[in-house]
Amino acid sequence: MSIRKSSLLLPQKSGWIGASALGAALLASTALPALADEALADLVETVSPSVVTIIAEQDPTTRPASGQDFDLDSHPFGEFLKRFGGPEGFQAPQRGPAQGLGSGFVLDEAGYIITNHHVVDNATSVTVRLNDDRSFEAEVIGTDPLTDIAVLKIDAGEALQAVELGDSDIIRVGEDVVAIGNPFGLSSTVTTGIVSAKGRNISQGPYAEFIQTDAAINKGNSGGPLFNMEGEVVGVNSAIYSPSGGSVGLGFAVTSNIVEHIAADLRDDGQVSRGWLGVSIQNVSPELAAALGIDKSTGALVSDVVAGSPAEGVLQQGDVILSFNNEAVDNSGDLPLLVGTTKVGTESTLTVLRNGDQQELQLTIGQHQSASAEADIPVDPEVSGTQLGVTVAPLTDTARAEMGVAQGVDGVVVTDLQPDSPAAKAGLQRGDVIVKLGSQDTLTPDALKAALDSEKTDPALVLINRGGNQIFVAVEIA
Structure with missing residues (x-):
């Protein structure tokens, strides 16, 4: 069956228009979107072979029967266990390996893959599945929890199709x-x-x-x-x-x-080397700007200088850092990014405002000691079933400076949280200082673990310091 263009008429206010005329009008009005759609399809077709699936497996775990860690509905005494818990020594049936799925992409034709740190964190084995469904065991070259980036390596026996990294600084809002x-x-x-x-x-x-x-x-x-x-x-x-x-x-x-x-x-x-100044900084509020004689709220105000740091003897309390190596510092959040990506040992220039005068100062960038590497609390699922799901570090001078924690605050600083952990659900954040759990002070990671082991109340009352403010949160730990 065929319909001639002229035989199909559609109504309009002033009469009738032939389908051929309508088609021409529609073609003119949709030409640009059609071209855009074609460009998008071409882009997807070009880059898709470089996008991969990440399969991360963890060892099976055996946990006390709490009704939270395995399927009680399928257990013959499930209802009893839900109501009263398991008898002493009872253990849940061992689960199979936990498997997590994520994404990644080929950075280099030699087989280097980029993904997130949290995708492969604590994995016992990692598999990369390519776009053509071939799978390869991956080596974790290194991960960086502070930026949530991980680099993997696979040997596919041939060059892989890689994608290019663009310049994220020039991308515009609305693109x-x-x-x-x-x-x-x-x-x-x-x-x-x-x-x-x-x-x-x-x-x-x-x-x-x-x-x-x-x-x-x-x-x-x-x-x-x-x-x-x-x-x-x-x-x-x-x-x-x-x-x-x-x-x-x-x-x-x-x-x-x-x-x-x-x-x-x-x-x-396999490691990240970060530059370090050794200062505590804060934003310049309008009130501070007026007091400092600055026309606008800009720069990073130095509130403290760490003893023995690269900044000692160069920067002073009250300095406002306006630029770092000719890169403007609009607020305190800009400076850690600029310094952290500077190679250790680099001679750097800072433009500062000191006592109303603008000066250029020189210093050598030091090596940042990552707080997350200093100490942590392993999550031990067999300790009375209690856990927070956090990684913490001692509150050293370095950690204080990097996290902006005042000298009068004592405790352990949160450097990482597990997704969906009790701590994350309670609203804890990286940079929080855990001051007390229950009635016990938590001055060290060991003290926090001891407080967890002995805590009888569920949820537990946890006192944290966030940005100088003391906050109580209730955390379910059992």
């Missing part, structure tokens, strides 16, 4: 972006959106900066690339804000410029 990953295990899923904001800080730490996007990002997208319309990676999808667990248009990606620096460090020796 189109494309996310490709494996949400809920659905491989090669493509979503589109725009850059909603730049320079976001989502309490990941002082060394991570995020692009906010409304491209749909869900569980399993973690570690996957965020592309600009040139097919360059401008971010690594890492987190979402969601009251329900699903995408609500608030996704966050670590900027590609940070990824480039971290990946190069990890590929070099």
Whole structure:
């Protein structure tokens, strides 16, 4: 059956228009979107072979029967165990290996893969599945919890198709972006959106900066690339804000410029070398700006200088750092990123305002001692079933300076949290200082662990210090 163009007429206010005329009008009005759609399809077709699936496995665990760690409904005494718990010595049936899914992308044709730290954290084995469904065991070259970036390496026996890192500094709010990953295990899923904001800080730490996007990002997208319309990676999808667990248009990606620096460090020796000044800093409020004689609220105000640090004898309390190596410091959040990505031993120039006079000062960047590497509390699931799900470090002078913790505050500083842990659910954040758990002071990691072991109240009352404010939170620990 065929219909001639002239035989199909459609009504309009002034009469009738032939379908051929209508088609011409529609063609003219849709030509540009059609071309845009074709360009998007071409981009996806080009970069998709470089996007991979990450499969991370952890050892099975055996935990006391609390009704929380295994399926009681399938157990013959499940209802009894739900009501009264298990008898002394009873253990839950051993579970199979826990398996987590994430995304990643090929950074180098030699087989280097980028993903998130939290995707492979504590994994006993990591598998990379390529776009063509071939799978390879991966070596974890190194990870950086402070930026949530990890570098893996696979041997595919041939050169892999890699993607290029773009310049995240020049991307603009409103630009189109494309996310490709494996949400809920659905491989090669493509979503589109725009850059909603730049320079976001989502309490990941002082060394991570995020692009906010409304491209749909869900569980399993973690570690996957965020592309600009040139097919360059401008971010690594890492987190979402969601009251329900699903995408609500608030996704966050670590900027590609940070990824480039971290990946190069990890590929070099498996560790990240960060520059260090050794100062505590704060934003310049309008009131402080007026008192300091500054026209506008800009720069980073030095509130303390760490003894023995590179800044000692060079910077002073009350200095306002306006630029670092010719890069403007608009607020206190800019400085850690600039210093942290500077090579240790570099002679650097700071422009500061001191007593109303602008000066240029020289100093040599030191080696930052990561607080997360100083000490931690292992999560021990067999200690009365109690855990917070945090990694903490002693509150050293270095940690105080980096986290901006006042000298009068004592406790242990939170350097990392496990997703969906009791601490995370209670609202604890990286940089919080745990001052007391129950009635016990927590001056050291061992003291915190002892307080956990002996705590009888559930939820437990935890006193934290956040930004100089003392806050009580209730944390379920059993």
